[in-house]
Amino acid sequence: QVQLVESGGGSVQAGGSLRLSCAASGAWYRTNCMAWFRQAPGKEREGVAVIYTTGGRTYYADSVKGRFTISQDNAKNTVYLQMSSPKPEDTATYYCAAALLRPADNWSLPRNYNYWGQGTQVTVSS
Numbered sequence: 001q002v003q004l005v006e007s008g009g010g011s012v013q014a015g016g017s018l019r020l021s022c023a024a025s026g027a028w029y030r031t032n033c034m035a036w037f038r039q040a041p042g043k044e045r046e047g048v049a050v051i052y053t054t055g056g057r058t059y060y061a062d063s064v065k066g067r068f069t070i071s072q073d074n075a076k077n078t079v080y081l082q083m084s085s086p087k088p089e090d091t092a093t094y095y096c097a098a099a100l101l102r103p104a105d106n107w108s109l110p111r112n113y114n115y116w117g118q119g120t121q122v123t124v125s126s
Contacts, residue, residue: 002026002115004096009120012086020081022096022117031098034079036070037110038092038122045095047108049081059107064090086124093119 008020022034035050049060049070058070069082079096097113105112 002028002031002098004098004115004117006094006096006117006120009094009122011123011125012083014087014124014126015085018083018086018122020083020094020096020120020122022079022081024077024079024098028077028098030100032102033099033107034072035097035099035107035113036079036081037095037097037108038090039095039119040092043092045110047106047110048094050107051079052102061108083122086122088124088126091122091124093121095119 003025005023006020008018012018031053033050033052036048037045038048039045047061048064049058049068051058051070051072060068067085072079096117098115099113103112
């Protein structure tokens, strides 16, 4: 079992910055990758960024590439999402997710992830 707890959400103005944290506990060492997803009201959950726990390779959704950065601190069992220059369309509930196996297809598909956090709300005002 892996437990995930997100923090750092809140309100931010467009063009500002915000950092989300995801603290992992339990069998953290078993994870293959960690990802951030988001879901806005009435929309499907979408992958934002992923980091592979071994090697640190990262991938991003096109909508956030160049603005968001995912990183990990293995000593703290924590994954971060640095949101720079957020836009109102980034408003959503953000979820941290962990996969035990390397996604065989697209990393951004929610069905590839075994564990989820409870989510943290991010609101970006213009």
